[in-house]
Amino acid sequence: MSKNLYTLCAILAACIRCAVRGDTCGPRGRCDLSRGCPDGWKGFQRPYGRMCLKTFTGLVRAGATGCSNYNATLGSMQNDDEKRFVIDDILSQVTVSSGLVWLGINRQPMCYTSTSNADLCAPSARDAFYWTDGSARGWDMFDWHDSAPQLNNCAMMFVSNTSVQVDDGTSGVWYPGQMTDKGCDTINASGALKTIGYVCAKIPNLYSRT
Ligand SMILES: *[C@@H]1O[C@H](CO)[C@@H](O)[C@H](O)[C@H]1NC(C)=O
Numbered sequence: 001m002s003k004n005l006y007t008l009c010a011i012l013a014a015c016i017r018c019a020v021r022g023d024t025c026g027p028r029g030r031c032d033l034s035r036g037c038p039d040g041w042k043g044f045q046r047p048y049g050r051m052c053l054k055t056f057t058g059l060v061r062a063g064a065t066g067c068s069n070y071n072a073t074l075g076s077m078q079n080d081d082e083k084r085f086v087i088d089d090i091l092s093q094v095t096v097s098s099g100l101v102w103l104g105i106n107r108q109p110m111c112y113t114s115t116s117n118a119d120l121c122a123p124s125a126r127d128a129f130y131w132t133d134g135s136a137r138g139w140d141m142f143d144w145h146d147s148a149p150q151l152n153n154c155a156m157m158f159v160s161n162t163s164v165q166v167d168d169g170t171s172g173v174w175y176p177g178q179m180t181d182k183g184c185d186t187i188n189a190s191g192a193l194k195t196i197g198y199v200c201a202k203i204p205n206l207y208s209r210t
């Protein structure tokens, strides 16, 4: 059997597996998991079920109400596929090539205010923060920029297709996906670190017939 034919059969088999589960077939035979998500949202498989993600433009304070308009919450990220989606989706809606987006991350209560727990509560200490949408698991996507932590109860992520040198005297180089807890409620920086939007997450309605 020729290599092309073999590839075609493998994709067909993968698509049949998608169809059996009620999903449609995406590029290269990967299932599109967006069934039950609102239009324009994208579905992903999480350890304990599916989640739909979508990014929106706007300032940070708009994020919580912005998501609740869709009966959604501020969103988390489980893996690199989701991070790629978040970056592509928000950048496709803005004219700038980089910025910060608000994610559903909070400090553990023991880390809210106390600086005496500095070791336990440094971002690198993993347990200092948690995903607020109750769906993503683990710390794989926690990637703090050097300028964190600032003891704020939040996190924003740097979105860009490339790393960017920020010339504000303190920030240095930012890599796509790096996070900061530097004043989410008030940060409104300009240039490469401008606040451009937020991520929402919503459990898909897998039983909807529409
Ligand atoms: C949100 O939930 C409420 C109550 O179930 C419903 O009436 C409303 O249509 C929902 N809105 C969206 C955008 O799904």
Ligand SMILES: *[C@@H]1O[C@H](CO)[C@@H](O)[C@H](O)[C@H]1NC(C)=O
Residues within 6 Å of the ligand: 088, 091, 096, 097, 161
């Ligand atoms: C970023 O990369 C994506 C491909 O992953 C591309 O479609 C998009 O145009 C790029 N955006 C910018 C602002 O460079």
Ligand SMILES: *[C@@H]1O[C@H](CO)[C@@H](O)[C@H](O)[C@H]1NC(C)=O
Residues within 6 Å of the ligand: 059, 185, 186, 187, 188
């Ligand atoms: C952030 O910028 C927006 C628009 O540029 C402005 O309306 C808003 O007041 C600013 N917020 C803060 C906290 O500086």
